[in-house]
Amino acid sequence: MASSEISLLLRPRGRPIKNLPESITIKREDTAEEIFRKIANASKLSIHRLRVTKGSDGSPLPNTTALTVHDTGLRNRSSVDVKDLGPQIAWRTVFIVEYLGPLLIHPLFYFGRPLIYGTSAPPSQLQTITLVLCMLHFIKREMETLFVHRFSLATMPARNIFKNSAHYWLASGLNLAFWSYAPSSPAARPSNPLITYTGVAMFLISELANLQTHFILRDLRRPGSTERGIPRGIGFNLVTCPNYLFETMAWVGVWLVNWSLSTPFFLVIAFVQMAAWAKKKERRYRKEFPETYKKKRYTIIPGVI
Incomplete structure (x- = not known):
């Protein structure tokens, strides 16, 4: 059985984000909210400062538990853009x-x-x-x-x-x-x-x-x-x-x-x-x-x- 873990490639959008990793590993069945949580933990930014969009079409990823990572259309080695919205x-x-x-x-x-x-x-x-x-x-x-x-x-x-x-x-x-x-x-x-x-x-x-x-x-x-x-x-x-x-x-x-x-x-x-x-x-x-x-x-x- 194929592993449920996939890797997402992270790209800063706008000003550089200190501590932003090049990628994160996540499970397909995890919620979309988990993407935000992992990026926030790695970059040491509040989850509310982050805007995450799909690299393929620029559509925003919702910070929600209602969708899984697979539901968002992200697959292994998909790119996502991360923007720091500043103090909230x-x-x-x-x-x-x-x-x-x-x-x-x-x-x-x-x-x-x-x-x-x-x-x-x-x-x-x-x-x-x-x-x-x-x-x-x-x-x-x-x-x-x-x-x-x-x-x-x-x-x-x-x-x-x-x-x-x-x-x-x-x-x-x-x-x-x-x-x-x-x-x-x-x-x-x-x-x-x-x-x-x-x-x-x-x-x-x-x-x-x-x-x-x-x-x-x-x-x-x-x-x-x-x-x-x-x-x-x-x-x-x-x-x-x-x-x-x-x-x-x-x-x-x-x-x-x-x-x-x-x-x-x-x-x-x-x-x-x-x-x-x-x-x-x-x-x-x-x-x-x-x-x-x-x-x-x-x-x-x-x-x-």
Whole structure:
């Protein structure tokens, strides 16, 4: 009987990788994950820093236990290219840092009004409600990051954390807080109770619906797995990403409370990004589940986009 062991030839891609061996020996019945583990052990790099592609066609090798080495198409003396992606940071840590910005900045501007704006007047009722809504939103985000979300990728390049955090720290943090809590803000003026209560109700209902969609999306993926399924439930029969629909509605609710143009400014930036993600997700569902996925015409807002 032929030996089940095969040899894979390793080639560095991009910058040289210190300690990368010329080859590794592995069994055909080993999982694809074992390829990454052996390369990581030999090169003394974190497994998350490695991108491994087939030398024959450049297609990426998945770091998964769902495929065997034989299933990947690799055979004895096959070449694989190995790239060092550089220092990595956990996606969960990235999300925590992103949402921490508004949680720090909003109270700073709300309670620091005498120093920042030079006013001794207390915040208005609408400004107080704005603070409460923004804090609730980002505390919810942090709790979801810690206890709800499951990530298909464990890490991202550490340098990207500054770019990712800028959206939240600047657009929904500094921008939203500075204009919402200023003495000249529309939120400093007397309120229309009907509009205010409508905004608060829209915010709370949307946040709960958004949370429910996140639970649905979480349950599509088993712990430790990157496999996905087709989401079904609240909103998913209408649009591809109802979580983005409810996110949008929640921020419209905030706008109905504070009437500051900084709110739609942030929302437009966020909506453009969510629209791109939603279109990409719709394409992925159609590709992964061509026979079973019911195609959606609208990805975020029914009848609009």
